Amino acid sequence: MSVLDRDTFFKLFGRGTFYGELSIYLGLNDIEPILAFVQTFHLKTIIEIGIQRGATAKAILDNCPSIERYIGIDLTPHSQTTLSIQQEEVPQIAGELVKDYHQVELILTPNGTRDLSPGHLPAADLILIDGDHSAQGVILDTILARQTIRKGGIICWHDYGNSLVPDVTKVIDDLNTIEGNHIFLIENGFLCFQICRDGR
Numbered sequence: 001m002s003v004l005d006r007d008t009f010f011k012l013f014g015r016g017t018f019y020g021e022l023s024i025y026l027g028l029n030d031i032e033p034i035l036a037f038v039q040t041f042h043l044k045t046i047i048e049i050g051i052q053r054g055a056t057a058k059a060i061l062d063n064c065p066s067i068e069r070y071i072g073i074d075l076t077p078h079s080q081t082t083l084s085i086q087q088e089e090v091p092q093i094a095g096e097l098v099k100d101y102h103q104v105e106l107i108l109t110p111n112g113t114r115d116l117s118p119g120h121l122p123a124a125d126l127i128l129i130d131g132d133h134s135a136q137g138v139i140l141d142t143i144l145a146r147q148t149i150r151k152g153g154i155i156c157w158h159d160y161g162n163s164l165v166p167d168v169t170k171v172i173d174d175l176n177t178i179e180g181n182h183i184f185l186i187e188n189g190f191l192c193f194q195i196c197r198d199g200r
Contacts, residue, residue, distance in 0.1 A: 001160075001176055003185045009033060014040035020062050023055035025089075025130070029189035030158060031056070034128065035063050037154050037193075042066040043125035047148065049073050049113055049141050050131030051106070052089060054097035061101055069122060070103045073131065075112050082134040085164060114140060118147040123200040125150055130158040133165035142175070151199035157192045160185055 006029075010016075016035025022028060037043065044066055051057055051072030061067060074094040081087045098104045109115035112131055127145040131137060138157070145155045159168045172192055176183050183194045 001173060001183070001185050002181050003187050005187050009186050010036060013037060016063075018059065018063055020059055021055070023059055025052065026056045026059070026158060027189070029186075030191040031059050033186050033189070033191055033193070034060060034126070034156060037126055037156075038064040038066065041125070043154075044068045045071075045122055045124045045126075045150075047071045047073065047121060047124045047127045047145075049127065049129050049145070050089075051095050052091050053093070054095040054099075054104075056128070056130070057095065057098045057101075057104065061098060061103060067103050069105065070098070070101070071105050071107060071121065071124070072098075073107045073109075073113055073116070076108045076110050079110050079112075082132050082137055083165065086133060113144050116144065118144065121148045123150045124148055124153060126154045126156065128156045128158065133159060133168050135167040135171050138168055138171040142171070146196065146198075147200075149196045149199045151196065153196050153199055155194050155196060157183070159190050160192045162190050 013036045016032035051074050072095050075090050077092050079090055094108055095106045127149055129141045159165050160172055172183055183192050185192050
């Protein structure tokens, strides 16, 4: 795994300016790089896999006026998660914190992204993978993201290095071993990213 120190990251991509409340799931060290990508490159279309109540979406939308479409994907209420540790994360009202934001479109299915194909989604400038943290879930979300991202777009994975959900780390390490370290970890956080040379 290639690790990018924070100073170098912000020199390359700009510093993400953040105002507002943090999500309980995505801390400042992880939201700042996402904001840097969106603010520096004026990204317009974002997909978040695992929008939950919408705290991360709110943090991004409140700080990034360039966004025209924000697609949030999650499970329908009472769905079963692959990992029992994630069951309490199933939202009763998905996206409730951003329900009045005109940019937001919700896609809710009993099986999340497993019920979707690239044809259900617009080409995106940035995709945040933060849904099913099982190995199969991360692999399937990565495949879907790579089929949906624009050429030159950015895929971010959350929870690399989180010992509570070790499959995320294993899948990303395996991808880097096979593909040649194209996914980077930003130091002092749980966020990885890849700038995609291929895409729609």
